[in-house]
Amino acid sequence: MCNQEQTTAARMEALFKRFYRPLYLYALTFLRDEDQAKDITGGVFQTVWEMLREGSLAPDTRQTVGFLYTTVRRRCLDKLRHDQVMDRYTHLQEATAPLGTEEEVMDFERRIEQVKDVIELLPEPEKSILKCTYYKKMTYKETAELLHTSVNMIHKRMSKVFRMMREKLKKEYE
Numbered sequence: 001m002c003n004q005e006q007t008t009a010a011r012m013e014a015l016f017k018r019f020y021r022p023l024y025l026y027a028l029t030f031l032r033d034e035d036q037a038k039d040i041t042g043g044v045f046q047t048v049w050e051m052l053r054e055g056s057l058a059p060d061t062r063q064t065v066g067f068l069y070t071t072v073r074r075r076c077l078d079k080l081r082h083d084q085v086m087d088r089y090t091h092l093q094e095a096t097a098p099l100g101t102e103e104e105v106m107d108f109e110r111r112i113e114q115v116k117d118v119i120e121l122l123p124e125p126e127k128s129i130l131k132c133t134y135y136k137k138m139t140y141k142e143t144a145e146l147l148h149t150s151v152n153m154i155h156k157r158m159s160k161v162f163r164m165m166r167e168k169l170k171k172e173y174e
Contacts, residue, residue, distance in 0.1 A: 023072050030076035044071045118168045126161045
């Protein structure tokens, strides 16, 4: 090992010894799971180690300490968001599990037809935007480029589409 690598390793070890426990406890306040907090904290130190070796992060500075805490917080929040998405996906999977009775299948098909009918009643360009994003699985950016408009406008129009569909379908199920 060259002298610079030894110095970097020593600085990293000092950072680890000084900040691992406080960062682990910080992560634990978000996650409330010891293993996840350990994983996040260890991953942050791995990132810092790589950044120190590359020279993209200066050791022994306030910047490094701020980076450590900010990165732990962001990764914890990312983990929590990911867990929420996975929970929603699981619930969606359960809700869309194969239907049991013939009556349930018929009811499901009837509802699908109602949604399709409501989509056909939508005004342009809302109908085109919905078809691009859901039928053709295009991103909002791709849809905006195709329709020569901004991504922000696509977001606004999609909000309008969902509001209109909720109102029309709500009448069907009252």
